[in-house]
Amino acid sequence: MTQNGDTPVVIVERRNSGFGAFFGGAILGAVVALLYAPKSGEETKAEIRDRVRKLRDDAEDRLQLMRDDVEGRYHRVREDVEDRVQRVRGDIGDRVDTAREDLRARKTQAEEAVKVGRTTARKAREDLEKRVAESKAEYRQRIADLADETGEEFDEAVEPVEEPAAD
8 A cells, every 4th residue: 555665645536426435535534644643632532523523514515505506406497497388388378379260260261151152052043943934934835836826735744845956
């Protein structure tokens, strides 16, 4: 463990930075200092008490700093999450409102299309009924004209004969 014969050398490997390394180094340093310090028992005990108090105070200070850091990060992350949630809620609300408006517009368009369709169908039916009535009247008139020309009486149930197509 010695390199030059008189001076002790202590090698501490750091694997993780944290409280374990901090306390381990502090305890190791205190033990080495006690072993090589030429002091009386009472002085050594007082020094150990002072160093333990100082070590405890330093540990409490570091712990408080870490708590403050963790709390600060927690609050920042929480605010960020709340902001994101509000934005998402706002986006969803906007999308729902847009979808509702679109649905209302489509419903109105469909209702108008149905009205137009009904009106068109009613007019088409009226026109068809008018044409059928006109065709019937024209047919009856032709039957009456034919009866006048031939002097015979025809039954209305007789279907008109199609004339052959001229070539």
